[in-house]
Amino acid sequence: MNFDKLIYELNDIDEILIDEIKNRLHDYNFCIIRGLLDPKLIKIAIDSKLSDYVKNNTDSSTTGENPSEIRNIFMKMSIGNARHGGVIRPRFKRVIYNPMNRTNTFGLDFVFERLAQVRNVLSNKDKNFAIYKIEEGLWTAARIHQFPVGGGFMTLHKDTVLPNILKDKKFSGSFFQPLALLTQKFEDFEKGGGIALINKDIVEYENFATRGDIVIYDSNSIHGVQDIDTHLKFEQRSIKGRISGLATLYEMRNDS
Numbered sequence: 001m002n003f004d005k006l007i008y009e010l011n012d013i014d015e016i017l018i019d020e021i022k023n024r025l026h027d028y029n030f031c032i033i034r035g036l037l038d039p040k041l042i043k044i045a046i047d048s049k050l051s052d053y054v055k056n057n058t059d060s061s062t063t064g065e066n067p068s069e070i071r072n073i074f075m076k077m078s079i080g081n082a083r084h085g086g087v088i089r090p091r092f093k094r095v096i097y098n099p100m101n102r103t104n105t106f107g108l109d110f111v112f113e114r115l116a117q118v119r120n121v122l123s124n125k126d127k128n129f130a131i132y133k134i135e136e137g138l139w140t141a142a143r144i145h146q147f148p149v150g151g152g153f154m155t156l157h158k159d160t161v162l163p164n165i166l167k168d169k170k171f172s173g174s175f176f177q178p179l180a181l182l183t184q185k186f187e188d189f190e191k192g193g194g195i196a197l198i199n200k201d202i203v204e205y206e207n208f209a210t211r212g213d214i215v216i217y218d219s220n221s222i223h224g225v226q227d228i229d230t231h232l233k234f235e236q237r238s239i240k241g242r243i244s245g246l247a248t249l250y251e252m253r254n255d256s
């Protein structure tokens with residue numbers, strides 16, 4: 001298929017034509033917004049602050065964190081079937097939570113702010129809804145997903161957990177999951193990467209996407225990450241691999 005029609009180019013978030021995006025999601029369950037994030041700034045942040053952080057800190061376990069921990073900088077490996085989320089969703093990745101508290105720890109807050117704004121605009125919410133404060137009992141879980149070289153992956157799935165929470169909370173908007181591509185295939189990794197079911201085909205969309213693209217999924221999108229560079233050795237204290245940024249609405253839990 002011609003992948004150009006999956007890509008929506010834009011220079012300014014205020015120019016988003018929501019119906020354009022929704023039409024593409026309706027037709028393909030997938031869409032890319034290009035032009036809102038500077039790939040050079042992303043690369044600088046990853047190669048310096050994020051790389052140093054991963055090198056000099058340790059990973060927490062896959063399960064067992066306290067809800068309050070992920071509202072601070074918190075890094076863990078996420079490995080296994082992940083039944084704890086209520087569904088079976090095999091994966092091998094690292095997650096680094098990056099709270100929106102204006103400290104800009106990794107130099108990537110501009111990415112998370114923009115992602116959250118795209119999420120909000122598509123959901124017909126105020127552009128800055130729940131980014132820097134809790135609103136409707138929701139907060140922005142800004143976080144980095146690293147799928148390391150040596151086999152990082154995420155099985156194909158639909159995002160079901162959060163849409164159900166939003167439904168339960170009678171959230172007045174609809175669910176969209178924008179994610180930012182923070183690495184470049186064939187530069188930062190060679191094989192694998194983001195995949196989505198588009199017109200009944202599993203498409204490795206990072207073959208035509210670029211660093212700084214914002215990928216949009218909705219609650220019907222089937223997506224995952226194909227094994228990253230299994231021909232290379234996994235090195236736990238390395239940032240090498242495929243990296244994405246997310247700014248998902250999470251429910252505020254008080255059991256902390």
Ligand SMILES: [Fe+2]
Nearest residue numbers: 157158159223
């Ligand atoms: Fe997902």
